[in-house]
Amino acid sequence: INKFWPRRYYTLLDSHGSVDDMLDAENKRLAENLATKVSRLKSLAYDIDKDVEDQNEYLDNMDSNFLSATGLLTGSVKRFSTMVRSGRDNRRILCYVSVGLVLLFFLLYYLVSRIQR
Numbered sequence: 637i638n639k640f641w642p643r644r645y646y647t648l649l650d651s652h653g654s655v656d657d658m659l660d661a662e663n664k665r666l667a668e669n670l671a672t673k674v675s676r677l678k679s680l681a682y683d684i685d686k687d688v689e690d691q692n693e694y695l696d697n698m699d700s701n702f703l704s705a706t707g708l709l710t711g712s713v714k715r716f717s718t719m720v721r722s723g724r725d726n727r728r729i730l731c732y733v734s735v736g737l738v739l740l741f742f743l744l745y746y747l748v749s750r751i752q753r
Contacts, residue, residue, distance in 0.1 A: 719726050 719730055
């Protein structure tokens with residue numbers, strides 16, 4: 637018996653049931669709540685990890701696509717530069733092709749804008 641607690645408190649506790657049983661039940665309930673929360677956090681962490689892996693794979697694919705597009709554009713610029721440096725006849729053809737492509741672009745833009753309305 638604790639000397640600081642009067643004897644009547646001990647008899648009151650013993651008469652209303654065991655405090656230890658109440659504390660054990662409360663601890664079990666809190667432990668179950670904690671286990672549920674930990675399980676949710678674990679599931680959330682797994683979902684985040686899967687999402688990050690998917691995004692990294694997507695970015696890697698984008699990187700390879702950009703590299704192939706860069707190679708294609710570099711080759712096109714080299715061919716274009718060679719054509720510009722060549723004779724006068726090729727410059728005339730180049731001019732016609734350039735004007736044709738610009739007109740084709742505007743024609744397609746006009747058609748697409750008409751279709752969307």
